[in-house]
Amino acid sequence: MDLDDILVILLAGGAGERLYPLTKERAKPAVYFGGPYRIIDFTLSNCINSGLRHIFIATQYKSLSLNRHIRMGWNVVSEELGEFIEILPPQKRVGEHWYLGTADAVFQNLYSIADETPSHVVVLSGDHVYKMDYSKMLRFHLERHADVTLASLEVPLADGSRFGIVSIDENDRVIGFQEKPLNPAPAPGSPDVTLGSMGVYIFRTDVLVRALEEDAACPESQHDFGRDIIPSLIQDAPVFCYRFYDENKKAAKYWRDIGTLDAYFEANMDLCQVNPEFNLYDPEWPLRTYLPQAPPAKFVFAEQGRRCGQALDSIISSGCIVSGSRITGSILCPSVRVHSFCEIEQSILMPGVRVGRHARIRRAIVDREVLIPRGALIGYDFDEDRRRHTVSEGGVVVVTARDEPLIGPISEEALRAEADADRSGPAQT
Incomplete structure (x- = not known):
């Protein structure tokens, strides 16, 4: 598996309205978390730790502090080796509108994808906190000759209405996908849990381009991966589900949206515990950020x-x-x-x-x-x-x-x- 042939599109344009007023002057991925970190640092650290070093970051909402953070703190790749972490603001190269949804954000940057000629594209969200080795998911994707693979985690059935819910067969092939259903279907063999989408996708590049072009031509579409792209593909294309493998080294898997003030607060407070749910201190999975020169505390x-x-x-x-x-x-x-x-x-x-x-x-x-x-x-x-x-x-x-x-x-x-x-x-x- 040649990781130099893989392109990452990291979506970081979210307004984070439920985190207001913390997002009054900054995008949600730029909100501080755990002391020196920004929320986007965890997804970027996952990329670097997974060996993925060709990364586009699509920004939009109040992105100045985020852009500065990326520029000053994420110069960890080698341009001489063709590696990059680059920011893609809306440029209205396709139409006269800003990004209309997650899928449209990628569609408007198809020209950048074409310039890189990747075999596969990994689409990620920049506003979640978790540890994941994407190279393991890529291996799963290639072994199954999938057109698309999406990552899922088990969530309590009662919380399923907050997620895109994945239905799979005995071979982990996706046979259904519903965005935030009122009555989510339980996971196979586990009546108390359901499979929630993590917003992590791997596409064959040609499949992604075709799906985005068809979606852009549909006036009824919301131009969203969960609501539109994935449901349109599962009927005809081999779409598979990868069960989240956590690199956090704890008994319970850790993935947090922290999309509300209370969820954000509680996730931070957990870090202060003697044995927190999320491990900031694992040298085998370093978490990077921008740290300006400062004396010790x-x-x-x-x-x-x-x-x-x-x-x-x-x-x-x-x-x-x-x-x-x-x-x-x-x-x-x-x-x-x-x-x-x-x-x-x-x-x-x-x-x-x-x-x-x-x-x-x-x-x-x-x-x-x-x-x-x-x-x-x-x-x-x-x-x-x-x-x-x-x-x-x-x-x-x-x-x-x-x-x-x-x-x-x-x-x-x-x-x-x-x-x-x-x-x-x-x-x-």
Whole structure:
């Protein structure tokens, strides 16, 4: 199997409306996850770890930060060897519209595919978190002489309506595909689960081109792989289903859409556990990202009874300084500064956040470069949080630069401790 003959199209133009306001200024694949990473990093890491080094990234929605991240952090391929990771913005070379759907995003870039003359095209989504060796799926695809292979994972039958559902025969050939059905069919031999599509596809190039051209000519089509392309092919072409083989090395397979604020929050909080479901620390499956030059994280002050810089069950990224505050079950992205006498619990602080003294933050997501004022109280008063911030269905508070957090009272005891600390050490830290 010649991996140099394989082209990857990574779809990264999603608006991520359910993650708003985190996607107000960035595309969903560019949202931070797990500290220094962006969501797209996990799919790109899968590609590199799988030996796939000919990659087009189709972008669209508010792509500036994503483009910059790819340009600065993903120069890991060799142009001298013909390898590339290139961005494909909408260029209206086919019609006068932007990308109308996942299939249309690839259709509008058929000229780029033709220039590379690949034998097969791998179509991926840039907004999921998982570990997968695509070369194993390619081997499965070639051994079965398939025109198309799609990846699936077992999901509880009750959750099947959120997925494209795959029906297969005893040879793993796809005999049916429904996009988000109300009553999904159970998987063969497993009445409690169904097979959900992961949005991972392998096409013979000629089959893909023909299917996209026919779809583009159909005015009733939604131009989507799950709704239109796959259902149109399963009647006549050999389409097979590859069961997800997880490289995460855990008992339960890990694949997350993290398409809502609550799902995003819980997936991040899991990383803070002693034994999280998703393993960030496997040297055999490195996760790459763009890491700007920054000093190591630092925790200062260990004054008994007054203030102590500490973090428990947390992820603290490079460039962070925690001055005499307590961080519990939280994620601090790069270059976060937490001043003294703060309490931060179960929260995500994105890069460049500054937290003033005596702030208390609980079950919150603080967006990039937000300044949290002295004495701010976030996550403690539901009514005030609703009035001042975005609050998810699960009660997670999202703080943006335009918000004005509630300022809570600071006790006399806390003020005396602050005065004593300032007399005995550096002030305003």
